[in-house]
Amino acid sequence: MSVVVVGAGLAGLTAATELAARGIEVTVLEARDRVGGRTHGIEVAPGQWADAGAAYLGARHTELKSLIARLGLATVPTTMEGRSRFSVGGGPQTVDGRFPPLNAIALGGLFEQLDEVTKAVRQDAPWLTADAERLDRLTAAEWIERQVPHPDARLFFPLFLGEMMAADPADVSVLHMAFYLCSGGGIRYLNAFQGGAQEERVDGGAHRLSELLAAKLGDRVLLGHPVRAVEQTGDRLRVHSDRGVHEGEAVVVALPPLLADTIEYRPGLPVPRSSQATGRGCAVKVQLVYPEPLWREHGLSGWSVSSDGPLLSTVDDSPPGGVGILTGFVTGSEARSFAALDGPSARQAVLDQTRRLFPQLPDPIGYHVTDWISDEYSRGCYAALFGPGDWLTAGPHLTTPHGGVHWAGTETSTEFFGLMEGAIRSGRRAAEEITGS
Ligand SMILES: Cc1cc2nc3c(=O)[nH]c(=O)nc-3n(C[C@H](O)[C@H](O)[C@H](O)COP(=O)(O)OP(=O)(O)OC[C@H]3O[C@@H](n4cnc5c(N)ncnc54)[C@H](O)[C@@H]3O)c2cc1C
Incomplete structure (x- = not known):
């Protein structure tokens, strides 16, 4: 055969x-x-690689872990020690842990509602979920408008969805959002570094x-x-x-x-x-290279979240004992605007933001941008976004x-x-x- x-x-x-x-x-x-x-490596220093595409994995990714072992590769932990920087609805602040300095009750309520809709979805056949027709017609933007009144929760929701799905709330149906979160192991697992889906990376690049x-x-x-x-x-x-x-x-x-x-x-x-409603996840990854992970000397983890972009979040992706790599994620509509800038303007916007977020750091010695939006052979990064109607029409097939x-x-x-x-x-x-x- x-x-x-x-x-x-x-x-x-x-x-x-x-x-x-x-x-x-x-x-x-x-x-x-x-x-x-959608996995791609960039050699940022001799023998040291950054993931320009997919990077992270966790303990529940059992097939991936066994493939890594079979191929003789290893994983490295994603470092998340130290304080975070947040610039959400105000100037940058340094905060303990990863929880944003927003109304904790409002954010807790948002996560409870997301949990509820996620747990109700039929993961093996989302189109058979109770109330599937309504959930497939409703966008996540309409859902937040109706369900979640608090301004802090509304401010945080697009940042969360951008991080999880590289999506704007208007681009996905509630059914798809709920399915995606459920399929990936639930909100807490998907969102977490230690004990979650971002716990490790492939040593040398995915x-x-x-x-x-x-x-x-x-x-x-x-x-x-x-x-x-x-x-x-x-x-x-x-x-x-x-x-x-x-x-x-x-x-x-x-x-x-x-x-x-x-x-x-x-x-x-x-x-x-696919259909006219099927969207492309929109992600641009920016890698800033430093002689070493200098933020650690200042008690910072490298983790940041900003509502003012272009980098909506940053993560420490440094290889052990090597250069410092801060990976910046530009997603959703922010990614579309960023990708439309010419090279020097985009670089300037990133440097200006990095100086505000991490004033202790010198400018990086290396700067790499990977724009997945206009990539003709991906069309959707991290993945395709099922829009209103898609799960009910195309899902069963x-x-x-x-x-x-x-x-x-x-x-x-x-x-x-x-x-x-x-x-x-x-x-x-x-x-x-x-x-x-
Ligand atoms: C920026 C970014 C960050 C991500 N982060 C993570 C992460 O941290 N963890 C994680 O698990 N996943 C992550 N992902 C998602 C992950 O990369 C994908 O889920 C996975 O790699 C998809 O693999 P695939 O084989 O299904 O599709 P693809 O990798 O898209 O493979 C499809 C292949 O088909 C080729 N092709 C396209 N059209 C044609 C054609 N007409 N003829 C022949 N060949 C064609 C393409 O060139 C490509 O090589 C991320 C993705 C991106 C872009």
Whole structure:
């Protein structure tokens, strides 16, 4: 049997590895000139890497952890010791812990309401959630407007959603928000560093996972092969890329939904993978490099949250014993405005903000920006955002094969949707579907 896999992110490479292990002839067609998709490494100093894409993982990411071990990689803890800096609705302040200096009762109430809606969702089939139609029509912006009157909770909510989903409240349905939070392990796990989804990073960068998987697959992975069409006749499938035609008895399309829909299927799909309402998560990552993690000398953790941007939050992503890396997250509408600036203006805005937030620090010695918004082969970072109507229309078909076409990608996983863990689980599921084992 032979299978063509479209996309060499974690999902496609996992599917290909599982299929190859079962003796199946496999070819992976990747559009970019690199593997790894939404994981990507930047060498910020000789031998020291920053994650320009996905970075964090926690104990519940069991498939990812076992892949890291199988590939001989290690993890490093994400450092979160010291005081935080907050600039939310006023000038910057230094605060113990990670809780913002806003009305604690109002924020507690917001989290209770989020918890309630998250616990009510059917994670395995969100479209079967009680009241799914109403929750799928309502945006998170409308929800907060109706449910949460306190100005501090309203100020904090978009920052929370930006951090969790790289989304503006107007861009996601309540059903999707609730599903996403539930699928990722619940609000507390998703939001936490120690004991949560941000506890660790892959030593040397998350992109190493895909590089090592691809190295094992060798010349079965073809770079620079954007796929344009998949044609099925009888039990043969023909996959047309810009560089030629590849045949197989099954195809795994391991792409986010908006990109899966750019491929022409013959015969056509009964239900498209996305709709006009499907949004792109919007994230720009900024990495500021210092000779060492200098903020620690001032009792700071490097963690900050700001409502005035461009960096809505910063995290200490320094490799142990190496340079200091402060990673800044620009998300949602702030990311769209930031990405529209020319390079020097964007850099100036970041430096001005960093000087306000961390006046003790000198200017960084390195500055790296990764704009995922305009990336033609991602279209949605951290992940696609299901807008009003999407779960009820496309949800029930997300993993249903179309003849010999099978679907993978983190957006097809109801467990850890949008995360590396979801991508790996989806790749395994697609391989099992094809082989029946
Ligand atoms: C800034 C950022 C931060 C993130 N943070 C985290 C985090 O901390 N923890 C976490 O777990 N996750 C995080 N994520 C999400 C994580 O990166 C993704 O969930 C995961 O990498 C998705 O893998 P995938 O294989 O499903 O998709 P992708 O990685 O998108 O892979 C799809 C592949 O298909 C290729 N492709 C696209 N179109 C075509 C075509 N027509 N023909 C052939 N190939 C094509 C693409 O180039 C790509 O290589 C983050 C993502 C971003 C961008």
